[in-house]
Amino acid sequence: MDKKLIVDILNEIGLLLELKGESPFKSRAYYNAAKTIETLDQDIETLVKQDKLKEIKGIGDALNKKLTELVTTGKLDYYEKLKASIPTGLIDMLKIPGLGPKKVRALYEKLNIKSIRELEYACMENRLVELQGFGEKTQRKIYDGIQFIKQHTGQYLYAEAFNEAVRLKKFLESTGLVQRCDIAGSLRRRKEVVKDVDMLASSHYPGELMDAFVSYEDVREIIAKGDTKSSVILNSGINTDLRVVKDEEYPYALHHFTGSKEHNTAMRHRAKKMGIKMNEYGLFHGEDLIICRDEEDIFNRLNLSYIPPELRENMGEIEAAERGEIPSLIQxxxxxxxxxxxxxxxxxxxxxxxxxxxxxxxxxxxxxxxxxxxxxxxxxxxxxxxxxxxxxxxxxxxxxxxxxxxxxxxxxxxxxxxxxxxxxxxxxxxxxxxxxxxxxxxxxxxxxxxxxxxxxxxxxxxxxxxxxxxxxxxxxxxxxxxxxxxxxxxxxxxxxxxxxxxxxxxxxxxxxxxxxxxxxxxxxxxxxxxxxxxxxxxxxxxxxxxxxxxxxxxxxxxxxxxxxxxxxxxxxx
DNA sequence: GCCGTTTTCGGCCCGACTGTTTTCAGTCG
CATH class of the missing domain: 3.20.20.140 (Metal-dependent hydrolases)
Known part of the structure; x- marks a missing residue:
């Protein structure tokens, strides 16, 4: 069994015990054991076989038994039970600067906060300031810490991603290199939670535009860079793609990259029945491009009224557009x-x-x-x-x-x-x-x-x-x-x-x-x-x-x- | 949970710092 895994488990047990409010010395015993094993130059499996673990300083009867179980079976019942008794979110919360086991425990016990997101929400509702031992500054510090942590997760609230996208769009437009530019993807469809930001632009100068995009001040990491597609990670952690097309391709590309995938599939199916090929570069009769100036033209060409992006989930919108019954949505x-x-x-x-x-x-x-x-x-x-x-x-x-x-x-x-x-x-x-x-x-x-x-x-x-x-x-x-x-x-x-x-x-x-x-x-x-x-x-x-x-x-x-x-x-x- | 021994349980590292609280608790390194 991997030594590092054993060390991690011992450290986690120490952490869980602290969160449970057990004796600090008990958890320290686990931290000490973790450190001891980490720096051990003998093979731990051999020590277990020879029953020599107990001779190591810092490992007594209890830890000897637990480590033997862990090394021989690959599992530790005590650890599994301990883990199950505490919401995993509490461990995540310890990553927030200024939050230790005592405060996390107080948040859990007094406010029933079990995850970083719940904690963030509680900060915004000003609920931490009333708590014994907490105050205005602690709440602020925790909130700021959460913003930092959030850079490392994979999903984002619409509002967060949208605000990022709007800033990026302004930047792209400010370069003078774009003809048309829009936020596409699930953001344009106003999904409540999104995984990334999809931007689309048309330009005479795709190379220069991509250069500008990857040097945007908010870019943390460049994942890929080409003349038609580039991917970056912004400082906020959000994955962001930019697609660049020719201006005459723009409406088709905008529709395609707005999705949803299900909506697009249904649309292509409809086009095919009408003898039309549909992809991100155009609508085609055989080899001939059917000219569309905007998305509305595309829908009309397929005998549909315009479908606003929010409705493009293949949940009845195409049928409604066929009947001319797309509602006039609230603004x-x-x-x-x-x-x-x-x-x-x-x-x-x-x-x-x-x-x-x-x-x-x-x-x-x-x-x-x-x-x-x-x-x-x-x-x-x-x-x-x-x-x-x-x-x-x-x-x-x-x-x-x-x-x-x-x-x-x-x-x-x-x-x-x-x-x-x-x-x-x-x-x-x-x-x-x-x-x-x-x-x-x-x-x-x-x-x-x-x-x-x-x-x-x-x-x-x-x-x-x-x-x-x-x-x-x-x-x-x-x-x-x-x-x-x-x-x-x-x-x-x-x-x-x-x-x-x-x-x-x-x-x-x-x-x-x-x-x-x-x-x-x-x-x-x-x-x-x-x-x-x-x-x-x-x-x-x-x-x-x-x-x-x-x-x-x-x-x-x-x-x-x-x-x-x-x-x-x-x-x- | 471990250690040491006063062989049966008490002690286990600590100082700086911050934000509370008004004398201290919690975090961090």
Whole structure:
């Protein structure tokens, strides 16, 4: 058995014991043994055979037994059990500078944080500062450390990759070497998680353009470089490809490199039936190129109306385009106001006044404040008297602004039994109630479905918040029957949130069209915990588009006299 | 978990530094 593997296992046991809060001397014994074996000049298997391990200083009865088991069987039961008792994410968290076993353990025990992504999210929600032994600077340091770590993983949130891609596109355009340039691939389709950035450009000077690309200041490593395709890794760790084509090939290439693969396959199949060959260089009748100036021409040539990139997943878009039934998708500037905004009353980091001012500055006509309800203990949920105080402040602010309406709301926890946590005399004071699950994720599928359905049916419920509870790349959502939940929302005329936070993007777009087809209406909610969070709304719009939604399907494209009225969902029909 | 021996359990490396906390705990090397 490889000595290095044995050393690694001993060191990991030491680490796991520290995380468990065992005696520091016990874990040190394992570290010491690891070091001893590492520097041992005898063969460990021979020592085991001759039963001479115990003669080595630092290896006593217990370690002798364990090492013998490990060397002879290749496995160690004690290690396997230890590993299984601790979430693997905790070990990853130790890689963050400034985080040791004690703090990781505190984060796990007090905040139930089990992975780096969950930790990052908790930092952004400002949840670490309240913890004993932690503070503003520690939280900052941990957050910065996570940004560093993230450079080494393989998947990225849409928002992260998109911002990288936009910067790169600006750079490429600034070289003066490109004719046309676009972000392609899954980013252009607005997938919630992407593996890489695909850029496409047309140019008279492909060689010079590639030279410029690989010398972009953000490039960390050049993987490949040619005249038509180059690959680099950016400082953020994201793999980035640039394809360069002739300008007359550009529309075909843009369609091809936007994908999805499934959409492209279906399109080629359709073309072939019409006697047309289709690839990234063109549409061909025999040897003759069919001239297309842009993507719209390509679709039209195949007797289809234009299909926006977000819909290109081979999920019915080609059939819809054939019938001329591609929806007119919602756009950023359709949004007139926002719901689901947190303030310093609960776990937000900007005041009610500041959030309202930021919404005004963004041109919104209304802002729906919804802090956490009293059961959200970890997030500083509002007790009844605090709710009343906030409602008073909102009324006061409403008197002082004529260009924005502040709506009174709450993000009420859905308790394990599906009930809400305020009495009716409080609930009836709100303009809107968002209901969300924030605890007890580990219920059975049936129980969780019932819990959600009961909350939807509650007469004070207006919006079902982040339906699945997932945190992208960090935490799976809880198990529930999404179709039953959507059907219930449809039946009771309740609105489903598209949470626009880049970590959530929940309801998943794959179910949005199902809900729309059943008449469900949506609210695109930033779930903002600070002023910057208000900008997340655009990611929600992206998901809404991916879910085939039009402006009329979305509550916050309506004027405040409609959304602010008691029976607004009636107007949405 | 190991060691040494006071043969049965107490001690096991520590100082600088940081960010908390208000006298100290945790991390790092």
């Amino acid at each position: 950023d500037d359709d949004i007139k106001g926002i719901f689901h905004v947190h303030t310093t009353y609960s776990d937000g980091s900007n005041s009610l006044y500041d959030m309202v001012q930021a919404a005004r500055a963004s041109g919104y006509k209304y802002i729906g404040i919804s802090d956490h309800s009293k059961s959200a203990f970890y997030a500083g949920g509002l007790k009844e008297e605090t709710v009343l105080r906030q409602l008073d402040e909102i009324e006061e602010l409403n008197r002082s602004f004529s260009d924005i309406v502040i709506l009174k709301g709450i993000e009420s926890d859905i308790l394990p039994d599906g009930s809400l946590d305020y009495d009716e005399d409080i609930l009836e004071k709100f303009d809107f109630v968002i209901v969300s699950v924030h605890s007890h994720f580990k219920m059975s599928r049936e129980e969780m479905t019932e819990r959600l359905i009961k909350a939807i049916k509650n007469k004070y419920t207006k919006i079902l918040g982040h339906c699945s509870g997932r945190l992208l790349l960090a935490r799976e959502g809880y198990d529930f029957d999404v179709y039953k939940v959507i059907d219930t929302a449809a039946e009771y005329g309740k609105i489903i949130e598209i949470n626009a936070n880049p970590y959530r993007l929940d309801l998943d777009w794959r179910y949005v069209k199902y809900a729309k087809d059943r008449g469900v209406k949506f609210a695109i909610n930033p779930d903002a915990h600070n002023i910057g969070g208000l900008n997340d709304i655009k990611y929600g719009v992206g998901i809404a588009r991916k879910g085939w939604l039009e402006a009329r399907d979305v509550l916050n494209t309506y004027d405040v006299d409609i959304v602010g009225s008691e029976k607004y969902f009636v107007y949405l029909d």
